[in-house]
Structures are given as C-alpha cells and as structure tokens.
Amino acid sequence: MIPYGRQSINDADIAAVAEVLRGDWLTTGPFVSRFESAVAQLAGVGACVSVTSGTAALHCAYRAIGIGPGDEVITPPMTFVATQATAQLLGAEIVFADVEPGNGLIDPVRVAEKVTTRTKAIVAVDYAGQPADMDSLRAIANDCGAYLVEDAAHSIGAISRGRPVGSLADLTTFSFFPTKNLTTAEGGAVVGADLELVERAREFHNHGLIRDPSRQDWPDEGPWHQEVAEFGLNYRLPDVLAALGLSQLERLEEFRVKRQAIVDAYSAAFSGVPGLDVLTLTPDSVPFWHIYPLRVHAEERLRIFTELRRVGVGVQVNYLPAHLHPSFRRLGFGWGDFPVAEEFYRREISLPLFADLPKDDVERVIDAVLTAALVSS
Ligand SMILES: *Cc1c(COP(=O)(O)O)cnc(C)c1O
Secondary structure, rough: OOOOOOOOOHHHHHHHHHHHHHHOOOEEEHHHHHHHHHHHHHHOOOEEEEOOOHHHHHHHHHHHHHOOOOOOOEOOOOOOOHHHHHHHHHOOOOOOEOOOOOOOEEHHHHHHHHHOOOOEEEEEHHHHOOOOHHHHHHHHHHHOOOOOEEEEOOOOOOOOOEEEOOOOOOOOEEEEEOOOOOOOOOOOOEEEHOOOOOOOOHHHHHOEEEOOHHOOOOOOOOOOOOOOOOOEEEEEHHHHHHHHHHHHHHHHHHHHHHHHHHHHHHHHHHHHOOEEEEEOOOOOOOOOOOOEEEOOOOOHHHHHHHHHOOOHHHHHHHHOHHHHOOOHHHEEEEEEEHHHHHHHHHHEEEEEOOOOOOHHHHHHHHHHHHHHHHHHH
16 A cells, blocks of 8 residues: 655664664753754744644644633634644634635635634644745734734645745644654644744743743742743653654755655646646745645545555545534534535545655556546546
C-alpha cells in the first residue's frame, strides 16, 4: 500500500535526537529555544512558543486572545474539528462561514455576513496548504474589532503576496504531526508579531506560571517563587522533539519543492479530465502542499475510493465538514447548513502526498485514479 502521508526522516534527524538523549535536558532546554527562534524567523515574526500539538497550539492561541463564554468565533467547516473543539472547550460559541467552492478556503463574503458585536475571532484554515484570503479577512476583523487567527496546520512555509504564513494573522498555529509539512512526531507552535499575545500563550502552555516579580502578588518570597494567576496546562514540547524539528527545518524548502513536483504531476494528469476537478489556485501565493484533494462525482466517490484502496493506493478524505460531527449536530447544525463545504466533502478524495513519495508511485497513483474514474464516465 502506498501510504497517503508519511514523515521524511534522515540520518541528521536521528543524530540530532540522539545528541539530546545523551545530554542534560530531555524536556525544556536549549533546543526548544533554538527551534522557537527558527520557527519565528521562518514565519517572519518576533515570537514563537512551541507546544505538544497543533491542537494545543490552537488552545493556547484562543486562550491568549481571551476567548471565553459569550464570545463568537467564526470558522470554516472544511477543517479538522480541532479548529473548533478548542474554542468550544473554552466556552465560546462556534459560528461557521461556508467555504469557496474551488479551494475549500473560508469565504470572506460569508464571514462578513456572520459578524456580530460578539465576534471575538475570525479563524482561517489554510486548507491543503494554500493561504486563505487573509487581506480580506483582515479588513473584516479590523472593522469589527475581532482577532484574526490562522490555523496553518497545513501551510507552514507557504507565502502569500510576498509575506510568509505566520505574519498574516494576529496569531498563527502550526502542527508538526508526522503527515504535516515537517514533523516533531507530535508538536505544534503559536507565532505572532505581538510579543504580549505570544507571551500569554506561553504562560498557558506552562501551567500559567509567572516568574516575573513585577507581576507577582508576593514577589519577595524567595528565589524559588512562582505564582499562578490564571490556570494553564502542561503543553511543553520536549527538547528531544525540538531537536528533531530544528533538523527538519533545514530541509523544509526541499520538502516544499518535492511536494510541489508531485502536485504538478497529479494536476497535469487530472486537469481537464471529465468528472475530475483539481483545486483552484489562490492568486499571488506560494503554497506548501500538505494534501492533494481531488474531486470526483459525488455518487462515484465511495466506489473510486474503495477501488483505489483495493489496488494499494492509500487515499483519505479531508474532511467531514466540522458542523456534521455529532457534537455540533447536537447543537442544531446539520446537512444543508453549509452546502458548499458539504458538496466539496461529498466529492473529495486526498491522494498520497509526501516528500519521499517515489516517482514510480506517483505514476501508479495517476494510472489507478484514471482507471477508476474512467470506468464511471
Ligand atoms: C492536523 C490539524 C490540526 C491539529 O494538529 P495536531 O498536531 O494533530 O493536534 C488542527 N487543524 C488542522 C487544519 C489540522 O490539519
């Protein structure tokens, strides 16, 4: 079976991890700070806090901007449900805005319709690795005084209108899960230009502990003293994993180029084939392709998906629209609420895509898709 996604680990990655294992720190240590600096630099911003997952990153970001009961958070349905779950767990009300039909990205026109006086944040998801229309979303967020958050779990390393992903929103979150653009096994990060906001995320990821005496109630207790003013969690990325991330970052551009070449081969083979739709490209951006979503006839999707798995092509579907999970259906959402995302989902199949996918396998995938799809037309 050709896997649908997998990590790319080389000897330098293994050596980097082994070096930390032989050293003094397994968790918070020098590699964490070095990794955070490197991620901030890549994102074109001043601050980064690394965390244990992309989900933790979202939780910290939402907490940093103060999301809580009474707040509304506008999100796209075409995402992994962690985008919503972490805001819901903080007591916010999730508001969905439908996506654009060609690329699955949140539609600014739909977002503008959903803004109220309670809108606390607008969250974009860079579906598949293309930056959302952050300029339009920024204008809407500024008008209504909401924060702009970018769930960039798919898109670290992408560029929009000359600016790196990470510098487009108030806070941006990354995931370093093995299938993502780079990996720390499990891991994530929050980045932003506003040092105070990122510092709030940092505090939440470390129990809410305050070391700065000027902010303590009892600063004269002694050198051991730390205080918790607002409860946090333990979301600290271990040094072992930060070392892996730092080593992976050196090959990020290589990963981008290799993924792009596979996407180019897929798109050349499938563009113009009746019944197949490739993603439309967002203007003026350099994507970093995390997944390759192909759309087939909705009534053929299950058959084609099953056939591809049968012949050894590891396909996936990204994603069941978030509002259709039982946790949201219980709140009154259902089929028909967000027709563009639902139609996208009904037609979607994600093809294998990862940096080390051999050329022969790319050809095998293309042949298998064309064979399976042509039977139907
Ligand atoms: C992967 C992913 C997440 C969660 O990241 P984890 O590291 O798996 O917790 C959040 N949002 C999106 C869009 C994702 O693809």
